[in-house]
Amino acid sequence: MTTKPLLEVEDLRVRFHLRTGTVEAVRGVSFTLGRERLGIVGESGSGKSQTGRAILGLTPPPGEVIAKKLTFDGIDLLTASKRTLRTLRGGRISMVMQDPKYSLNPVMTIGEQIIEAYQAHTRSGRAEARDKALAMLEAVKMRDPARVFSLYPHEVSGGMGQRAMIAMMLVTDPDLLIADEPTSALDVTVSMEILRILDELVAERGMGLIFISHDLKLVSSFCDRVLVMYAGRVVEELEAKNLREAKHPYTQGLMRCLPTLANDVRPLPTLSRDPAWAQ
């Protein structure tokens, strides 16, 4: 669509200066993103979530973010003022988090939380915000938006909670959505439903999407392009449809670990790690 990329990341590093020394969680990640779907896969601790947080400027202290280039729509995220970052966050870049049980505030109603997200970025009255929130709840296929609006997070199921989370994060029509393991806390059938809704909304609104997951299969079926991360680095970048042609031994290893329907492999191969990958 547009030639100018939405997000440009070059040599991104996230460091944590701890008492025991400096830990580099992300070690030189580079990629560009247009209005497309990018998947980031990797095991726990590979730095995929920290990459997402760094883009949002939400690296927890004592973390430090360094990059040759980190721009969103031409805005330098590293030098932008806190104010600019805040208007970007939630307004143009949003994030769906892993478990709605923890990521929704337990003492505020779902409606209240969506309204708050909307009003943080628009000058709107209560009534308008309420209408928008209800419309958004309908967009994520809530059966009874008005009822869900006034419920508290503990009163809804995990799937409904995650739909409420998506509604909350998309109510401002952002340009980029980071979905950080959005279905890991849900069971399989519900997670398919959530993915369908996410898929529909992303396509409808023409957003860019960064889909972070540890599920290689899921990511390759959902995204256009896949980054495979290992120990804080991107070890492989490939088109999702060319997943079978992966060259890096880590990706190949991951692929081999997947059970197939056709031939029964016993025992399933496990991944043997080569320390050289982390170099």
Next chain:
Amino acid sequence: MTGATLTQSGGHHALRFFLLRTLQFIAVLATTLLGLVAVTFFIGRIVPIDPVIAIVGDRAPPHVYARVRQELGLDLPMIQQFWIYLKKAISGDFGNSVLTTNPVMTDIINVFPATLELATLGTIIGCLVGIPLGVLAAVKRGSLVDQFVRVLGLVGYSVPIFWLGLMALLLFYAKLGWVEGPGRLDVTYSYMYTPVTGIVLIDTLMQGQMDAFWNAVSHIILPTCLLGYFSLAYISRMTRSFMLNELAQEYVIAARVKGLSEIKVIWRHALRNAAVPLVTVIALSYAHLLEGSVLTETIFAWPGLGQYITNSLQNADMNAVLGGTLVIGTAFVILNLLSDLLYRLLDPRTR
């Protein structure tokens, strides 16, 4: 049609719930008080002090001693004494104080408002200062503010209250003369108003006696700040640890992702969750001030409940001690109920 029946049954349900809660409260109150009376009563009878001697003196002839003992009912079996006490107590008669010769009830009505006034203001100061300090300390963890709150809390825990009270009196009353000294009110103002609630600040204000009001304010400022300081030492530490816990939660990150200002993230999201356990802490600290400001009351010659009970204890005035204990017990139960209700209000998960 269905909607109508639904609301009706809902209303019915709520009413039943309310009735159940009230009954439950009365049951809890009754059991607590009964237990309290029993324990205090029997301890009072077992301790090796003789209330008869406290009245007649140790040189009284044996027949006088025996008569007073019989009048007090102390010659009866202990269970029977207890039963008599209970029957009287239910009709509001807690016996007479040996020390003041007034009915215990009258005495308590006179002294309790003084303590209530002091403890309430102390708790208000503790909350108004302690909560923001605790929040700041948690948000700026490890900073100068955090260290300051830590030291403030440590001093609050460890410095004896009577010493701090004496120092405060020495400095602000004796040396600088900024405030009035011990007592609730200067004698000149004592008859300018009629006690209605027993709380001097309210009574004088309601009756438009502004001079007396400001005099009372000047009197209460030191002891109330002192109690407020002790309460804030505790409340700020607890607020800090509750806030640290909440700030580490995922919903705080979500609130930041939404682009909310840090002020909203902290005060609207995190503090609203931290407020839930904080309610219990504040209620406990308030109850503590109600029962236990004996030292403060002594130093500031504050005619409150703590002083009354202590004096009674030292003079083997068991009726007064029992009455005072019951008042404190009731205050505890009521505060518990209040914090329970607030809990429900603040945390939808407990409804």
